[in-house]
Amino acid sequence: MTSSRQEFTPGYPVDIRRPERVQRLQRSYFGDFEFMAGRVVARLTGDRVVLQDDGSERAMPDVRIERADGRSGYLEVWTDTDEASAAMQAELYERGRGVPLIWAAPSLRRVWSVTVSGATDFRRLERDLPSVLLAMEDAGETDETVRVVVEQASRQVPYMGELLRLGVVHVSSRPPRVDEAGMIRIHPDGITGPGELSWEPVLRWVGEILASPRLDGHRRKLAAQQSDERHLFLGVTVSSPGAVYFALIDHPGVPSVAPTLPDGITHLWIMEWRGERCLIWFPDRGWQDASRHWATA
Numbered sequence: 001m002t003s004s005r006q007e008f009t010p011g012y013p014v015d016i017r018r019p020e021r022v023q024r025l026q027r028s029y030f031g032d033f034e035f036m037a038g039r040v041v042a043r044l045t046g047d048r049v050v051l052q053d054d055g056s057e058r059a060m061p062d063v064r065i066e067r068a069d070g071r072s073g074y075l076e077v078w079t080d081t082d083e084a085s086a087a088m089q090a091e092l093y094e095r096g097r098g099v100p101l102i103w104a105a106p107s108l109r110r111v112w113s114v115t116v117s118g119a120t121d122f123r124r125l126e127r128d129l130p131s132v133l134l135a136m137e138d139a140g141e142t143d144e145t146v147r148v149v150v151e152q153a154s155r156q157v158p159y160m161g162e163l164l165r166l167g168v169v170h171v172s173s174r175p176p177r178v179d180e181a182g183m184i185r186i187h188p189d190g191i192t193g194p195g196e197l198s199w200e201p202v203l204r205w206v207g208e209i210l211a212s213p214r215l216d217g218h219r220r221k222l223a224a225q226q227s228d229e230r231h232l233f234l235g236v237t238v239s240s241p242g243a244v245y246f247a248l249i250d251h252p253g254v255p256s257v258a259p260t261l262p263d264g265i266t267h268l269w270i271m272e273w274r275g276e277r278c279l280i281w282f283p284d285r286g287w288q289d290a291s292r293h294w295a296t297a
Contacts, residue, residue: 011296013038013049013063021053030079030237030273037077037233038063040271040278046295059221065229073229076218079273080209080240101186105130108182109137110173113146115187120167129184132162133173146172188238199255201243206270207260209234223264231267248272254279254287 008014013035015022025032034051041063042049048066063075100113103126112133116125136142136159149168153160163171169189176182209215210232222230236248249272259268259281269290271278278290 008048010046011039011043011294013042013051015051016054017051018054030081030235033079033235033273034062034077036275037075037235037269037271040269040275040290041065041075041231041233043294043296044280044290059217059224061221061225063231063233065231071229072227073231073267074222074225074227075231075233075267075269076222077233077235078215078218079235080237103130103184103186105133105182105184107134108184109176110142111176111180111183111185112171112173113185113187114168115170115189117167117169117189125166125186128162129166129168132159132166133184135159137173142173144172144174146170197247197251198243199247199251199253199257201241202247202270203255203257203259205241205244206234206268210260210262210265219262219264229267230265231269232265233269233271235271235273237273245272248277248279254289255281256287258286 015035015038017034022032022035025034038049038051045065047068050064050066051062052064053060053062061074062077065073065075067073105112107130110133114129139158141159147157147160147170149160149163149171153164210219215232218232222232236245238245248270261268266283268281269278270280271290279287280290281287
């Protein structure tokens with residue numbers, strides 16, 4: 001194994017991964033989330049955190065946490081990634097550097113929210129969508145409730161067929177506020193959620209994910225370590241259920257109920273993929289918002 005005794009800056013991970021692994025992760029839809037996780041762990045714990053999976057050993061955990069008292073913990077990183085949703089997210093960021101992607105539409109009199117599928121042709125959407133929405137405004141088809149396009153197209157509701165052919169999944173609109181003009185706000189499919197924020201779907205999703213075959217390899221690697229601490233770091237993305245994504249981003253508190261952890265996992269981290277918010281659950285600390293408990297800068 002490559003030595004981890006490199007210079008250590010508190011709050012930053014020591015990275016001994018092979019360059020080709022780093023480059024592969026950096027080219028992925030969500031970038032080097034492994035490094036982001038290591039940075040968060042280093043900031044929260046203040047300990048030496050080593051990104052250690054250099055490919056020299058089979059079943060090597062992604063991260064080693066070296067405590068000041070000589071103990072070690074291990075951590076596996078996993079992101080909830082669906083290929084189509086991830087591709088759409090990357091497309092929106094490339095075009096507008098954010099979600100929602102906002103198109104100014106001075107010909108429109110309303111603010112439209114449009115959810116699009118992963119198969120959407122953006123050049124065609126940009127060319128044809130404003131005229132369809134303008135026709136809907138002129139016809140009074142401006143219901144502020146969210147319309148499921150495929151269902152309404154099947155009932156031959158006006159303009160829904162045109163939206164469906166453009167790759168639109170959901171559509172709604174509202175009057176502009178005082179400081180707004182007509183615009184179109186584009187969201188990727190899969191990033192909608194309920195109006196009321198709740199931790200219940202988050203805890204349910206965590207239990208399902210931790211027991212899922214998708215995490216078999218991560219659980220095995222952690223269970224094989226002779227350590228008192230075996231951490232799992234979950235990345236929540238636009239592939240995740242909307243109720244989970246929005247609760248993590250917008251809920252002002254933290255859960256009050258402990259997660260159901262399978263054997264072999266002792267600590268849990270849940271972070272939105274851009275790092276906007278990270279929650280932790282430790283046996284001795286319960287649930288906490290990581291941003292309120294940094295040990296280092």
